Amino acid sequence: MIDRLEKEVDMLERHLKVLRMVIESEPIGIVKMSNETGYPHHKVRYSLRVLEEENLIEPSSQGAITTERTEEFISELDEKIEETIDTLQSMKLDEASEVEG
Template sequence: MIGKLEKEVDVLERHMNVLKTVIANEPIGIVKMSTELGYPHHKVRYSLRNLEEADLVEPTEQGAVTTDKTEMFVETLNDDLNAAIDRLHSMKTDTIEISP
């Protein structure tokens, strides 16, 4: 169960690294992003597809660029992450009793 959560966190981290790279270098293509981040092309492509579905980036002939929704997402990101961390922390501090 925890292994699946760790994999999801890894994927989320990659999505965020791809988004940061688009923000800093837009427009940017998959090959350049793959080289800069050290991720295989298919993983960058997958992250871009997810970011596009979330309406945070869009493809252009020159490469990926941000959308009108990106700024608001970035502004609320820390609060959203803190809320998720708080939920995980409360799970950690709750005790589970197992009857013999």
């Protein structure tokens, strides 16, 4: 169960790194992103597809570019991450046993 969570967090981290590269260097292509991040082409391509499905980027003839939705997503990201951290903290069993004990 935890292994799946770790894999999801790793994938989310990769997606966000790819998004950050698009924001900072748009337009940018798969080869350059792969070379700069060290991620294989297929993983960069998958992250780009996910980001495109979320309407955070779109393809152009020169490479990936941001969309109107990107800025809104970025402005909400820290809050969403903090909410997730709080949820994960509340799930810790050692804290629950301390409260009961």
